[in-house]
Amino acid sequence: MSAVMNNVLNTPVEPVSESPPMKADTKEHAKARPSVTAAKPAARKLSFKPFFLAVLPPIFGLALLVLVWEIVAAKNSGFPSPMVTLQEAIHVFSDPFYQKGPNDQGIGWNLLLSLQRVATGFGLAAAIGIPLGFMIGRFKFLAGMFNPIVSLLKPVSPLAWLPIGLLVFKAANPAAIWAIFICSIWPMIINTAVGVQRVPQDYMNVAKVLNLSEWKIVTKILFPSVLPYMLTGVRLAIGTAWLVIVAAEMLTGGVGIGFWVWDEWNNLNVPHIIIAIVVIGVVGLLLEQALVALAKAFTYEEVRS
Known part of the structure; x- marks a missing residue:
């Protein structure tokens, strides 16, 4: 027994080495894995x-x-060529807020007054159109009552309402605001009403089961669901309002970017007309992008599993 144990202990033990297939697999994996x-x-x-x-x-x-x-x-x-117009633009914007009389003011004052008119008319349209859209979408009786009115008046050109404003208000400034109001209200009413009507019925059923008040239904269920539609209506309305104010000011006169364009045409100052066109486009683009950013900030997307 002791002789056997001595033979086992004296037998040299060879070190364990990796098998060739394992080395080949490692190299293949190394080639397949990008560095x-x-x-x-x-x-x-x-x-x-x-x-x-x-x-x-x-x-x-x-x-x-x-x-x-x-x-x-x-x-x-x-x-005028682009270089001539650029030189005139540098001259115009070097002093945009000069005042030499009631009808001779810098482009800055004209632009600010146009924005003020748009803000007033647009704000009135939002204050009336959005709540009215909620009520039309919420109650079928109101929808049946107002849908024919909206369908009849929506296709009318905003400038067709300008003589009515001049007749009622007897002044150019409120008439221009009236034209902005009447052209801005329809997109808000229609989009808000459509958003309310597309709220899932399951939400309303839960509200009935919980016996929620009308105020909680509007604030907790309808408003978050309708917000993307409402902001789309606001975007469409602000674009239309900015288009209409230029044409309305051309017809009513006074001070404003539209009147500035018409006055420069009467003076045959074509470079200033092109400058006004660029300014109108830039301001409209900024308004549009601001509302797009606002819509993205308040719009959520459903997470799909």
């Missing part, structure tokens, strides 16, 4: 692609617009 250092340069190259896609198309679009403008100016001697 981190090799992926970094590719990621850096791809990171600039969204930036170029966001920046280059608008630049090319503006460059194309300026090119067409330059061609038109070269073909027509009475049409």
Whole structure:
């Protein structure tokens, strides 16, 4: 027995080594796994692609617009070139708030007064149109009563209401505000009513089971669900209001960006007309983007599992 144990203890033990198949598998996995250092340069190259896609198309679009403008100016001697208009714009915006009389004021004062009219008419339309849209969408009787009125008056051009405003208010400023009001109220009423009507019936059934008051139904159920529709109506209304105020001021006169355009046309100052067009477009774009940001801030998306 002791001889056997001595033979076992004296037998040398070879170290355990990895089998060749295991080494082959490890190499294959290493080849299949992409290296981190090799992926970094590719990621850096791809990171600039969204930036170029966001920046280059608008630049090319503006460059194309300026090119067409330059061609038109070269073909027509009475049409100002982009460089002439730029020089006039620098002169106009060097003192935008000058005052030399009731009808001779800088573009800044005209723009501020137009925005004030839009804010007044738009605010009145929101104060009346949004609650009315809630009531039309909530109660079938009111929907049946107001739907024919909305369908009849909505297609009417806002400028067609301007003589009615002049007849009733006897002044140009409230008539322009009236035109803004009447063109802004329809999108708010329609979109708000549609949003209320599309609230899931299950929500209303839960409200009945819980015996919620009408105020809690409006604030806790209807308002959060209708908010995206309501903000869409607000966006459509502000765009229409800004379009209408220019035309209304051209007809009523006084001070405003629309009157400024018409006055410059009477003076045959075409560069100032182009400057006013650009200003009107920029202000409309800023109003639109502000409301888009507001809609995104208050709109939620359902999380899908």
